[in-house]
Amino acid sequence: xxxxxxxxxxxxxxxxxxxxxxxxxxxxxxxxxxxxxxxxxxxxxxxxxxxxxxxxxxxxxxxxxxxxxxxxxxxxxxxxxxxxxxxxxxxxxxxxxxxxxxxxxxxxxxxxxxxxxxxxxxxxxxxxxxxxxxxxxxxxxxxxxxxxxxxxxxxxxxxxxxxxxxxxxxxxxxxxxxxxxxxxxxxxxxxxxxxxxxxxxxxxxxxxxxxxxxxxxxxxxxxxxxxxxxxxxxxxxxxxxxxxxxxxxxxxxxxxxxxxxxxxxxxxxxxxxxxxxxxxxxxxxxxxxxxxxxxxxxxxxxxxxxxxxxxxxxxxxxxxxxxxxxxxxxxxxxxxxxxxxxxxxxxxxxxxxxxxxxxxxxxxxxx
Numbered sequence: 001x002x003x004x005x006x007x008x009x010x011x012x013x014x015x016x017x018x019x020x021x022x023x024x025x026x027x028x029x030x031x032x033x034x035x036x037x038x039x040x041x042x043x044x045x046x047x048x049x050x051x052x053x054x055x056x057x058x059x060x061x062x063x064x065x066x067x068x069x070x071x072x073x074x075x076x077x078x079x080x081x082x083x084x085x086x087x088x089x090x091x092x093x094x095x096x097x098x099x100x101x102x103x104x105x106x107x108x109x110x111x112x113x114x115x116x117x118x119x120x121x122x123x124x125x126x127x128x129x130x131x132x133x134x135x136x137x138x139x140x141x142x143x144x145x146x147x148x149x150x151x152x153x154x155x156x157x158x159x160x161x162x163x164x165x166x167x168x169x170x171x172x173x174x175x176x177x178x179x180x181x182x183x184x185x186x187x188x189x190x191x192x193x194x195x196x197x198x199x200x201x202x203x204x205x206x207x208x209x210x211x212x213x214x215x216x217x218x219x220x221x222x223x224x225x226x227x228x229x230x231x232x233x234x235x236x237x238x239x240x241x242x243x244x245x246x247x248x249x250x251x252x253x254x255x256x257x258x259x260x261x262x263x264x265x266x267x268x269x270x271x272x273x274x275x276x277x278x279x280x281x282x283x284x285x286x287x288x289x290x291x292x293x294x295x296x297x298x299x300x301x302x303x304x305x306x307x308x309x310x311x312x313x314x315x316x317x318x319x320x321x322x323x324x325x326x327x328x329x330x331x332x333x334x335x336x337x338x339x340x341x342x343x344x345x346x347x348x349x350x351x352x353x354x355x356x357x358x359x360x361x362x363x364x365x366x367x
Contacts, residue, residue, distance in 0.1 A: 011325070019101040019110065027066070030074035038079030038330050043337045045347050048081075048314060050291050051213040051240060053137055053167060055314060057081035057333055058348050059304065062295050062316035063141035063170060063217075067117065069124040076136045079329040084316065085124065086141030087172050090157045092120035093145055096177065102262045103322070106255040108299060109271070110319045112247070113264030115177045116143050121161045128165045140166035141217070146178050152193050156200045163204035163212055171197055171239075174219035174246035176265045182219055187229045190216075194237040213240035218282075220245035220275045220296060224363075227278065231285035241291035243316075244282050245275040268319035272297025273362075276310050280359035283311030288353060299324055301335030308336075308348065309355035 014022045029035055046057040061075045061083040069085035076083055095117025102111045118124070128138065142158030144151035155171055162169070173184035173193065184193050197214055205211050216239050218230060234242060247265025254260040254270060275296025283292060294312025298304050299320030307315050321328060336348060345351055 011323075015103070015105070018099060019103055020098065023065075023101070027070055030071040033074070035074060035078065035326070037077040038326070043333070043340075045340050045345075046081075046333060046336055047347075048349055050313065051168060052210070053213075055081045055137060058308065058312075058314045058336070059329065059332055060084060060137075060139075060293070060314060060316040062318040063087055063139075063172065064112075064114075065318050068119045069127045069138075069140075072128070072138045073131055073134055073136065076138075078326050079333065082137035082139065082167070082314070084139040084141050084170060085128070086118070086170070087116050087143040087175065088118050088121060088124045088140065088158065089116055089143050089145045090121050090148075090154050090161075091145050092123070093117060100264070102259050102264075104254060104256040104259050104266075104268070104270070107268065107270050108319075108323050109254070109266055109268035110322060111259065111262045111264045111266050113177045113262070115146065116175065121158065125161060125165065128162070132165065137167040138165075139168040139170055139215075141170040141172050143172045143175070144178070144181065151181070151184065152189075152196055155193060156196050159197050159200040159212075159214070160204060163201065164208040166212055168213040168215060168240070169197075169201070170215050170217050170243055172217045172246070174217050176219070176221075176247060176249050185218060185222065185226065185230060187233060190230065190233050191237065194233065194239050198238060215239065215241040215243050215291075215293065217243035218245055218278075220248045220271065220278045221250060222278070224281070227281055228285060231282060234290070235286060241293065241313075242282060242286065243293040243295060244279040244312075245271075245296050247271065247296075248274055250274065267296070268322070269297050269299055272299075272303055276307060276359055277363040279307065279312060280310045280356045281363050283353055283356050284360050298332075299328070301332045304332040305336060305339050305351075306355070308351050309353070310359040311353040311356045313349070313352050 048055040096115035144154035294307040295316035298317040
């Protein structure tokens with residue numbers, strides 16, 4: 001899917017392939033070591049200290065790219081400060097029928113309805129255990145099997161299974177491609193989900209020697225009342241952070257109206273405004289201290305800076321690389337350094353939320 005990452009092949013050639021096939025080729029290229037790396041940046045101002053972890057820079061690879069934990073080290077070598085594997089479910093599952101990924105080239109977007117296709121806990125655990133001592137920050141995004149009788153139990157099982165390997169956990173209740181999954185964002189269900197997931201994390205502390213951070217990933221399509229309820233629950237539960245946001249089911253303003261009719265979650269440039277507004281509003285609701293990873297539509301150095309200024313502590317991208325290629329990583333990091341110079345800031349953390357109110361007002365005006 002990230003066609004621009006495959007060295008030696010023109011984007012136009014890969015775009016002639018089915019997006020899922022192109023994504024598979026990208027994973028194989030990374031696994032084989034064929035991808036060029038990115039020299040690590042030397043700007044210490046871009047480092048972010050969170051959760052007793054030091055992120056060398058704030059830019060991460062979002063979940064969905066490395067679903068099975070096959071290439072975390074190759075991804076980090078591209079220059080990312082961290083990467084997130086998954087979504088992984090207890091049992092392997094095939095996901096939804098193909099075709100299930102669609103490019104909207106005119107819009108620089110992608111629609112997917114994968115449906116948590118992955119090889120399951122056992123396969124990912126084996127891979128991550130084999131790279132245990134290599135360093136680097138690798139989060140694990142956990143989800144539930146489509147046919148699970150107790151979906152919350154699936155999240156608990158993910159936390160229990162990967163507690164000794166995950167740098168952090170993402171509890172993903174915001175994918176639109178598993179029927180009923182987003183219902184777990186409702187107040188009562190969310191309270192139970194977070195309580196049980198955090199209890200599993202706490203129970204593993206003695207075994208693994210550390211308290212692994214747990215973050216909640218939410219959808220961009222929730223209304224103001226739901227945002228307030230989620231913020232209240234997040235603060236009262238003691239969850240360690242938020243990821244804002246997953247893909248959207250909204251199709252406003254797209255040029256490719258034919259492809260827009262495909263069911264699934266929309267990512268890429270069309271998601272940027274909506275996800276950034278929700279990010280800013282959640283930042284206002286939870287206050288300045290709770291870590292938030294901003295994701296959705298970052299496809300340029302400027303959009304990366306904007307996401308941080310709207311309230312993100314860290315940022316992630318994925319679809320942007322489909323269209324911009326691996327050079328985007330270095331371009332973003334250089335731009336962030338230049339912005340720190342321009343604004344007289346000593347660290348990237350000082351930039352978080354400087355333009356929060358302006359973005360939050362955009363959401364209020366739309367209501």
